[in-house]
Amino acid sequence: MTRLLEIEDLQVQFFTSDGIVEAVGGISYHIDAGETVAIVGESGCGKSVGAMSLLRLIPEPPGKIANGRALFEGRDLLKLSNADIRNVRGREIAMVFQEPMTSLNPVFSVGRQLTETLLRHTNASEAEAKERGIELLNQVGISDPARRLTQFPHHLSGGMRQRVMIAMALSCEPKLIIADEPTTALDVTIQAQILELMKNLSERLGVAQLIITHNLGVVARYAKRVNVMYAGKIVETGTATEIYHNPRHPYTLGLLASVPRLDQPRGTKLVPIEGQPPDLTRLGDGCAFRPRCRFATERCANEIPNLRSVESNHMSACWHFENLDQQKSTVA
Amino acid sequence: MSVAETMRDGNSLANADANAEPLLRVEGLKMHFPVTEGLFMRRTVGHVKAVDGVSFSVAPGETLGLVGESGCGKTTVGRCILRLENPTAGKVSFAGRDVAGMTMGEMTELRQDVQVIFQDPFSSLNPRMKIGTIIGEPLRVHGIIKDATERRERVAELLRLCGLNPRFADRYPHEMSGGQRQRVGIARALSVNPKFIVCDEAVSALDVSIQAQIINLLEDLQEQFNFSYLFIAHDLSVVRHLCHRVAVMYLGKIVELADCDELFDNPQHPYTQALLSAVPVPDPTTEETRSHQILEGEVPSPMAPPPGCVFHPRCTRATEACTRDIPELQEFTPGHTLACPIVLGK
Numbered sequence: 001m002t003r004l005l006e007i008e009d010l011q012v013q014f015f016t017s018d019g020i021v022e023a024v025g026g027i028s029y030h031i032d033a034g035e036t037v038a039i040v041g042e043s044g045c046g047k048s049v050g051a052m053s054l055l056r057l058i059p060e061p062p063g064k065i066a067n068g069r070a071l072f073e074g075r076d077l078l079k080l081s082n083a084d085i086r087n088v089r090g091r092e093i094a095m096v097f098q099e100p101m102t103s104l105n106p107v108f109s110v111g112r113q114l115t116e117t118l119l120r121h122t123n124a125s126e127a128e129a130k131e132r133g134i135e136l137l138n139q140v141g142i143s144d145p146a147r148r149l150t151q152f153p154h155h156l157s158g159g160m161r162q163r164v165m166i167a168m169a170l171s172c173e174p175k176l177i178i179a180d181e182p183t184t185a186l187d188v189t190i191q192a193q194i195l196e197l198m199k200n201l202s203e204r205l206g207v208a209q210l211i212i213t214h215n216l217g218v219v220a221r222y223a224k225r226v227n228v229m230y231a232g233k234i235v236e237t238g239t240a241t242e243i244y245h246n247p248r249h250p251y252t253l254g255l256l257a258s259v260p261r262l263d264q265p266r267g268t269k270l271v272p273i274e275g276q277p278p279d280l281t282r283l284g285d286g287c288a289f290r291p292r293c294r295f296a297t298e299r300c301a302n303e304i305p306n307l308r309s310v311e312s313n314h315m316s317a318c319w320h321f322e323n324l325d326q327q328k329s330t331v332a
Numbered sequence: 333m334s335v336a337e338t339m340r341d342g343n344s345l346a347n348a349d350a351n352a353e354p355l356l357r358v359e360g361l362k363m364h365f366p367v368t369e370g371l372f373m374r375r376t377v378g379h380v381k382a383v384d385g386v387s388f389s390v391a392p393g394e395t396l397g398l399v400g401e402s403g404c405g406k407t408t409v410g411r412c413i414l415r416l417e418n419p420t421a422g423k424v425s426f427a428g429r430d431v432a433g434m435t436m437g438e439m440t441e442l443r444q445d446v447q448v449i450f451q452d453p454f455s456s457l458n459p460r461m462k463i464g465t466i467i468g469e470p471l472r473v474h475g476i477i478k479d480a481t482e483r484r485e486r487v488a489e490l491l492r493l494c495g496l497n498p499r500f501a502d503r504y505p506h507e508m509s510g511g512q513r514q515r516v517g518i519a520r521a522l523s524v525n526p527k528f529i530v531c532d533e534a535v536s537a538l539d540v541s542i543q544a545q546i547i548n549l550l551e552d553l554q555e556q557f558n559f560s561y562l563f564i565a566h567d568l569s570v571v572r573h574l575c576h577r578v579a580v581m582y583l584g585k586i587v588e589l590a591d592c593d594e595l596f597d598n599p600q601h602p603y604t605q606a607l608l609s610a611v612p613v614p615d616p617t618t619e620e621t622r623s624h625q626i627l628e629g630e631v632p633s634p635m636a637p638p639p640g641c642v643f644h645p646r647c648t649r650a651t652e653a654c655t656r657d658i659p660e661l662q663e664f665t666p667g668h669t670l671a672c673p674i675v676l677g678k
Contacts, residue, residue, distance in 0.1 A: 042539035157630055187401035187566065189627040192610035196626055214539065217569075217612030221619040240616040258544035260573035262611050263618060266592045268573065272544035276509055 001032040004175060004208050005054075010068035010078075012046070012053050015061060019281040023049040025232035026067065028307075031176065036202065036209040038223035038240075040216060040255075044277060046232040047212045051178050053078075055093060056085050072176075091121040094169035096198075098181035100161035104153040110164055111149030117171045136167040140197060159190035166198060176208045183218065195222055216259050220244060225313075228252050231278050231288035234307065238314035248316040248324060250293045287319070295320050353428055354389035355528055355560050356413065361386045361422035363408050367635060380634050382408040384584035385422070387661070392527070395554065395561040397575030397592070399568055401607075403631055404581040406564045410530045413562065414448055415439065426528070444474050447521035451533035453513035457505040463516055464501030467491070470524045490519040495549060511542035518549065525557075532564045547574060568611050572596050577667075580604045583634055583642040586661060590668035601670045602647045641672070649674050 012024040024046040031037045039047045052058055054070050054077055070077040077088065089095075097103040105113060114136065115129035124132065130149065137145035140163040153161055162182065169177050179198065183191035199222055202209050211223055219226055219240065226243045228236040228251065236249040247253045254273035261268075275292040286301040287293070293300065299319050307315040318324075363383040366376045383405040390396045398406045411417045413424055415431055424431040426442060434442060447470075450456035457466055467490055468483045470476075477483045488498035494515040505513055514534065521529055531550070535543045547570065554561065565571050571578055572592060579589040580603065588601040599605045609625040629646050632638055641659050644650040651674065659671040670676065 042541060159630055187631075188568070188610040189401060189607060190630065192612075192624065192626050196624070215612070216540070216614035217619075220614050220616045221612040244614065244616050255540060256614065259540045259614055260544075260547065260567075260569040261613055261615075262569045262572055262596065262608065263613050263615075264572070265597075266572060266575070270544040270547055270573065272548060273541035274545070276511070276542075277539075 001035065003030055004033045004035075004073065005031040005210075006069075006071040007054070008069045008071070010050060010053065010070060011066040012049050012058060012063060013066045014063050016281070021280045022232050022283060023063075023280060024053070025283070027227075027229070027232075027234045029227050029234060029237060031208050031210060033175065034202070034206045034208050035225070036199075036211065036223050037225045037227070038211045038213060038219040039227045039229055040213055040219050041229035042214055042277065044280070045229040046280075047229050048180050050229070051180060051210060051212050054178070055089050055095060056080075057095075087121070090117045090169075090174070091172040092174055093176045093178060094172070094174040096162070096165050096169050096177060096179040096182045098184050100158050100165055100185065103165060104161055106153055108152075109149065110151055110153065110156070114149065114164065114168055114171065117168055121172045132171065133167075136171055137164070139170070139201070140164075140167045141193075142167075158186055159193065162186065162190075162194050163197070166194070166201070170201065170205070170207075173205065174207060176210065177202070178210045178212070180212045181214070182211070184213070184215070191218075198222075216255065217262075228255070231283065232280060233288065233317065235289065235317045236315065237307065238310070242311070242314045246310075246314070248310045248314065248321040249289075249318045250295050250320075250324065251289050253324065254292075287317075295324065355392045355394075355427060356390040356562070357423075357425045358389065358409070358413065359387045359423045359425075361409065361412055361424065362420045363405070363412055363417055364420045378635050381584050381637060382634060383412065383419075384637070386581070386584070386586050387422075388579055388586065388589060390528070390560050390562060392560055393554070393558045394577065395563055395575045397571040397578040398562060398564045398581060399566065399571050399578060399607075400581035401566060401631060403583075403634060405584040405634070406581050407532055409581075410448070410532050410562060410564050414446060414530060415442075440474070444470075444476075444524045445527045446530065447524065447526040447528070448530045448532065449514075449517050449521050449534040451536055453510050453517060453537060454505075456517055457513055459505055461504075462501065463491075463503050463505065463508070466505075466516060467501070467520045467523055470520060474524055476524060486523070487519075490523055493522065493553070494519040495545070509542075510538055511545060514538060514546055515549065518546075518553070522553065522557075526559055528560045528562070530562045530564065533566070534563075535570060536565065536567060543570070550574065568596075568608065580607065583631060583637055585642060585671065587643065587672070588668075588670040589661065590664075590670075594665075594668055598668075600664055600668070600675045601672050602649050602675070603643050604670075606646075 008028050009026045010024055011026045014021040014023055027050055041047045053065050065078055111133055114133045118124050118129040118132055133149055134145045137148055142148055142163055183194050223240055226240050227234045230251045236252045257271040258273055273292050278288050287305050290296040290300045305317045305319050307317045309315050361383055362385055364379040364381050367378045367380060368374045369377045386409055400406050412419045464487050467487045471483050477486055487501050491498045491500055496515050535546050563575055575592050578592050578595045579586045582603050588604045599608055606625045606627045613619055627646055638645050640656045641654045644654040659673050661669045661671045662676055663669050
């Protein structure tokens, strides 16, 4: 498979009155053409900031992409001029945001917002763009598309708005869709509809997807490869099967043990991760997960662990990943 | 297995008398909100049937889960129990007394026994009050502890009970994280020694690692104090983990009610089945082999619910009769009731 996007040592900082927040502290990952990759982590771990900075959607200041490269088909997205990155946004890399309520503009009709991308990026005339808009709405399963084009976002339900967002993302046939918590605001049955739709479309059109989510179930159902983030760093990366069945980082272990599961009988004990996520302005030396980790040793306090290979497609940033079995047995 | 037997099996129910009068009984509860139009001549143009004939009961020490998607009326049921809404019809009785007929004085008493934990730990705490004042307020209002020094001691004890440092009493809500605030909300609910707590999406706003801490806290507290929960949630995995019995709501009605494991392992109502199959399980191998039933369409407007069974427009098994007859909750097996004549074979 061809490499579509290669991110190397991406580092994003925010300059706040409390000090420098290291939102993304040097992450590297890749996405192949047509592949679905997930980034999971809890609030504030930097998963959204990391993805937004690829399209340079981080407000600067206070934010700053401090370091790194993001090679998209050989071009470094982080070094493109403003005019060039605008040609990438929406045309080659499209984005689906979390809040279908706020990410559509309430004062413009669905049709105007949907065709805007087409008019900006292609030579289509208004009439052609409208026709394509109807076709797109049809594709994402919206009934009576011609009428919908004239409606405004407040006429639509949350699920419908997210379908419109997906239609917008698909409009210029991008090679990659970044979906930032695409279904978090939706009910489960609508979530299932939307994710199934995205999966079918990406398979049919060969679009690669980067799904950013906190929901471990969604990842298990839809992603082939997973990056787990904690405090601005990727702590574990591998195929979904490896990550779920053979987790090799204490944080991943902790996450899997703390999430209640639909297929486990009542009364199964949850093992929460004690403590709170760290303050990103004061990360200091050593592993950021150390204060909450049952396996921490002195080495973890002094040296920041880098990703090391567990197996060919599986890496963990833990000094002790070889010796986690004891904890794992209490989890399984 | 009957409900009574199941309840005796539940560990936190060891002390509960299964034959006792239920602590809370809800019968035929209806809550219709009028929809008005017009600026000067306000007239009612319709009703939102948020809750439309709901009946259930909760035993002492039991956790009843109330699940469903947004707009199904689960929160309104909770609000009617707390009498934050005056129901259109039906009866809510707590420990044998009718809540609707209570005087102000009796309501004050009731609110000592029935407490609530809200979803959003950011908006349910007054930002201008210190944590100690927030937790101590119910004690002051109900005149349980009149002396300020004693009250401070009790607040410290409650903070410790909920896993917080007693020094937090002097902090303001904005100085705390979401998980810590939710612990404050729990401490406030516990302060008056309630018998019944309505948890309205109490863990939904939290990250998984913090959510597990709060779920365990809720479980431990119930084991210690033996109160009942009405656990309103949309996250079915959390409900499965925490509840003794579960009621599934759709468009203002309960469509299925059963013992927790029975409901999740042996769902019968087509809506329950679809709802459960929509929830992804955090295990790629299971996900590959599981059948995924994707529901078509969306929940209809509660202003104009479909005739007959409210689920029939989205149901794969609907017959002509379903568009006409309103199904009643009927027993499937002892303790397992559902509102679907097709499944029941009637």
